Amino acid sequence: MTDPLIPFWVVIPAAGVGSRMQADRPKQYLPLAGRTLIEHTLDCFLGQPGLRGLVVCLSVDDGWWPDLPCASDERIQRADGGRERADSVLSGLDRLVELGADDADWVLVHDAARPNLAESDLHRLLAELRDDPVGGLLAVPVRDTLKMVGADGRVTGTPDRSQFWQAYTPQMFRLGALRRALGEALAAGANITDEASAIEWAGQAPRLIEGRADNIKVTRPEDLEFLRRR
Ligand SMILES: Nc1ccn([C@@H]2O[C@H](COP(=O)(O)OP(=O)(O)OP(=O)(O)O)[C@@H](O)[C@H]2O)c(=O)n1
Numbered sequence: 001m002t003d004p005l006i007p008f009w010v011v012i013p014a015a016g017v018g019s020r021m022q023a024d025r026p027k028q029y030l031p032l033a034g035r036t037l038i039e040h041t042l043d044c045f046l047g048q049p050g051l052r053g054l055v056v057c058l059s060v061d062d063g064w065w066p067d068l069p070c071a072s073d074e075r076i077q078r079a080d081g082g083r084e085r086a087d088s089v090l091s092g093l094d095r096l097v098e099l100g101a102d103d104a105d106w107v108l109v110h111d112a113a114r115p116n117l118a119e120s121d122l123h124r125l126l127a128e129l130r131d132d133p134v135g136g137l138l139a140v141p142v143r144d145t146l147k148m149v150g151a152d153g154r155v156t157g158t159p160d161r162s163q164f165w166q167a168y169t170p171q172m173f174r175l176g177a178l179r180r181a182l183g184e185a186l187a188a189g190a191n192i193t194d195e196a197s198a199i200e201w202a203g204q205a206p207r208l209i210e211g212r213a214d215n216i217k218v219t220r221p222e223d224l225e226f227l228r229r230r
């Protein structure tokens with residue numbers, strides 16, 4: 001059990017359309033064990049004693065959120081999502097400032113599409129990074145052989161997989177540093193696909209905290225089938 005007094009804020013990017021899922025609704029609203037994916041994801045954080053506040057970033061066109069019971073949960077604040085995930089996250093960080101969060105506060109950013117975060121992973125991330133000068137993220141060492149691919153769909157190389165980890169979420173950084181790095185990286189047109197890449201763009205080296213490989217991001221239909229079979 002980690003020290004429950006590590007205070008932190010949470011931003012949940014949930015403004016995507018889930019195009020790779022090819023479903024009849026944004027994937028965060030697909031059912032899993034009787035509730036939506038986003039409800040499972042929010043539950044990973046709402047009961048945590050260190051939680052100072054949580055912002056969910058929703059599409060301005062989102063017609064699904066109001067029908068959920070958690071839409072009336074006073075612990076959950078909203079922010080408008082943006083064109084890309086990074087834009088949604090930046091909007092969520094701006095909302096945290098409006099809610100009174102300070103630059104030195106820890107912020108955890110976690111994909112709405114990752115409903116299977118284990119509490120043990122969350123507690124390990126908080127405990128390992130609480131005094132870190134940069135912050136970091138949950139990640140998993142690559143376990144399969146990797147192949148580089150050419151335009152013709154054929155192998156062009158086999159890199160040394162011992163140098164690769166898969167980035168997961170939550171990703172944990174100080175609010176001020178992340179907000180500045182993200183804003184500057186996006187303004188410079190950098191390709192930012194996670195919070196750590198913005199921090200790296202700013203010249204810092206986030207720490208990798210090994211987590212469970214089943215903290216999967218529901219991206220394609222088989223990902224949800226995997227979770228439903230558990
Ligand atoms: N403009 C966007 C795009 C994505 N996300 C969120 O970021 C998380 C990870 O993104 P991804 O898995 O790519 O979700 P989608 O963009 O919805 O999926 P796709 O790329 O298949 O459309 C998801 O919880 C998604 O809702 C977001 O908040 N704002």
Ligand SMILES: C[C@](O)(CO)[C@H](O)COP(=O)(O)O
Nearest residue numbers: 085111167168169193194217
């Ligand atoms: C943030 C992330 O989940 C880390 O692996 C990933 O980069 C999100 O990528 P997506 O294409 O927006 O799903």
